[in-house]
Amino acid sequence: KQEVTQIPAALSVPEGENLVLNCSFTDSAIYNLQWFRQDPGKGLTSLLLIQSSQREQTSGRLNASLDKSSGRSTLYIAASQPGDSATYLCAVNRGSTLGRLYFGRGTQLTVWP
């Protein structure tokens, strides 16, 4: 069974800092990995999707990397802002059970002014 772990569980930083959120998974046979953002009481917004053949994806101030062999992904947030405050979820798609995502428990990020 695929296990997905996110570290840290919570993070509180001042505005302007560069951040790294970590995600690890136990089974390296993944099809892709997706990072989501969830605001309190809201749905999930997809941030970045990395296919298993890719090493990284970038969108604005966000950069996600993937190292399949070591079972790790990182989400890098540059120049953090208070509006980045949310919970960030990592999810992997194993491919063998097509379409099914395995989620980590998330990192709750607070960026204060």
Add this chain to the structure above:
Amino acid sequence: DADVTQTPRNRITKTGKRIMLECSQTKGHDRMYWYRQDPGLGLRLIYYSFDVKDINKGEISDGYSVSRQAQAKFSLSLESAIPNQTALYFCATSDSMGTGYGYTFGSGTRLTVV
């Protein structure tokens, strides 16, 4: 309009009642899913459907049933609600392999069973 719409947004129901949560999508995706989110446990898969005639159990399907009425509609039923089914429920869609396989989530239904 949202790509994936869930109704109701919030619901309080009594133990033993039957309740249905509905999901509709305009993404044109063939795959639809129901997840539940509990504090500290992350999201867990209840049921998933790859097309109208294909429905599969997820990891926590006991106490739930689903119906795929059309490609765009996927409903989740709690036959006899119990308090530990209090959670945030999400519907999601994805396209088939070969087109990115990204997911789109609805805004969620917050269900409280008293």
